[in-house]
Amino acid sequence: xxxxxxxxxxxxxxxxxxxxxxxxxxxxxxxxxxxxxxxxxxxxxxxxxxxxxxxxxxxxxxxxxxxxxxxxxxxxxxxxxxxxxxxxxxxxxxxxxxxxxxxxxxxxxxxxxxxxxxxxxxxxxxxxxxxxxxxxxxxxxxxxxxxxxxxxxxxxxxxxxxxxxxxxxxxxxxxxx
Amino acid sequence: xxxxxxxxxxxxxxxxxxxxxxxxxxxxxxxxxxxxxxxxxxxxxxxxxxxxxxxxxxxxxxxxxxxxxxxxxxxxxxxxxxxxxxxxxxxxxxxxxxxxxxxxxxxxxxxxxxxxxxxxxxxxxxxxxxxxxxxxxxxxxxxxxxxxxxxxxxxxxxxxxxxxxxxxxxxxxxxxx
Numbered sequence: 068x069x070x071x072x073x074x075x076x077x078x079x080x081x082x083x084x085x086x087x088x089x090x091x092x093x094x095x096x097x098x099x100x101x102x103x104x105x106x107x108x109x110x111x112x113x114x115x116x117x118x119x120x121x122x123x124x125x126x127x128x129x130x131x132x133x134x135x136x137x138x139x140x141x142x143x144x145x146x147x148x149x150x151x152x153x154x155x156x157x158x159x160x161x162x163x164x165x166x167x168x169x170x171x172x173x174x175x176x177x178x179x180x181x182x183x184x185x186x187x188x189x190x191x192x193x194x195x196x197x198x199x200x201x202x203x204x205x206x207x208x209x210x211x212x213x214x215x216x217x218x219x220x221x222x223x224x225x226x227x228x229x230x231x232x233x234x235x236x237x238x239x240x241x242x243x244x
Numbered sequence: 245x246x247x248x249x250x251x252x253x254x255x256x257x258x259x260x261x262x263x264x265x266x267x268x269x270x271x272x273x274x275x276x277x278x279x280x281x282x283x284x285x286x287x288x289x290x291x292x293x294x295x296x297x298x299x300x301x302x303x304x305x306x307x308x309x310x311x312x313x314x315x316x317x318x319x320x321x322x323x324x325x326x327x328x329x330x331x332x333x334x335x336x337x338x339x340x341x342x343x344x345x346x347x348x349x350x351x352x353x354x355x356x357x358x359x360x361x362x363x364x365x366x367x368x369x370x371x372x373x374x375x376x377x378x379x380x381x382x383x384x385x386x387x388x389x390x391x392x393x394x395x396x397x398x399x400x401x402x403x404x405x406x407x408x409x410x411x412x413x414x415x416x417x418x419x420x421x
Binding site for chain 2: 102104106111114115116118128131132135136138139140142143145
C-alpha cells in the first residue's frame with residue numbers, strides 16, 4: 068500500500084501555495100499516484116460557512132476544524148495537500164503533532180512586496196483600501212517558519228522546479244514508489 | 245467501481261443510531277465492502293472543539309461543518325454512515341440536497357420514554373437534573389422524519405434485523421454488488 072502523506076504548504080497570501088498544490092497533484096497523478104485531495108485554506112473556510120473570524124483565536128478554531136477534515140481523509144488513506152497561510156508557529160505545531168507520521172511541511176517563501184504585487188486573490192488591494200483588516204504578513208503577524216522540511220522560493224524558482232523539489236522529497240522518503 | 249453511498253441515520257439520542265452504524269459497517273466489511281467511514285454526530289462535534297451551541301442556528305452551523313467533511317470523503321469515493329440527531333426538517337433537506345446522488349435516509353425510531361430509559365450517553369439524566377438544556381425530543385423540538393427511505397424501529401427489531409433492512413436496500417439499489 069502507498070504511504071499516505073499530509074503535505075502542509077504554508078506561506079503568505081500570494082506566495083504561490085495554491086498554484087504549487089495543484090501542479091503537485093497533477094504531477095503526482097500523472098505518475099500514477101492517486102487518492103490525493105488538495106484543500107485550499109480559503110476555500111474550506113468558505114465551505115464552513117465563513118463562521119471563523121480573523122483573530123488568533125478564530126484562526127486557531129478554523130485550523131482545528133480543517134484538521135478534522137484532514138484526519139478523516141488520512142484515516143481513509145487519502146493523502147492531503149493542504150495550502151494554508153498558517154501564520155502561527157503554534158498552529159503548525161498542532162498540525163505537525165496530529166499528523167506526525169505523514170507530515171511534510173513546505174514553506175512557500177515569497178517577499179511581502181512580491182505577494183502584494185501578485186495579489187492573486189485581491190486581499191492586499193482590499194487591505195490597503197481598508198476593506199479588510201488583519202492580513203497576516205502585512206499588518207498582522209506572520210511567524211516565519213523555521214522547522215519546515217522543504218523550502219520553496221517562488222521568487223527564484225519556476226513552478227516546475229518547486230514541484231520537483233517536493234516530488235524528490237517524496238521519493239527519498241518512501242512516499243512514491 | 246462500487247457506488248458510493250451516504251447513509252444518514254437520524255433519530256433521537258438513545259434511539260440506537262451509533263449501535264446500528266457500527267453494526268452496519270461491520271456487516272458490510274465482512275461482505276467485502278471497504279472504504280466506509282462512520283461519523284458520529286456527538287464525536288465530530290467534540291472533534292471540532294465543542295464550538296457549536298445547541299440553538300437551531302448553532303446546530304445548523306455544526307451540520308454544515310459536518311457536511312464539509314462528508315463531502316470531501318464522498319468526493320474521494322469513501323462511503324459515509326453519518327449518525328446524527330438531525331432534529332430539523334430543513335437540516336435533513338440540506339443534507340439530502342447536497343448528497344442527492346447517494347443519499348439514503350434511515351429514520352431510527354424509538355419512543356422518548358425508551359430513549360430516556362436506555363440513556364446510553366447520559367444526556368437524559370443530565371437534562372432531568374438540569375445540567376443541560378435544549379435536548380431534542382425532550383424539551384426541544386424534534387421534527388419527526390417523513391421523507392426517510394428506510395424506517396427502523398429499535399423497540400421492535402433486533403440490531404441484526406435493522407442492519408439487514410439497510411443491507412437489503414443497498415442491494416436492491418445497486419450499492420452492494
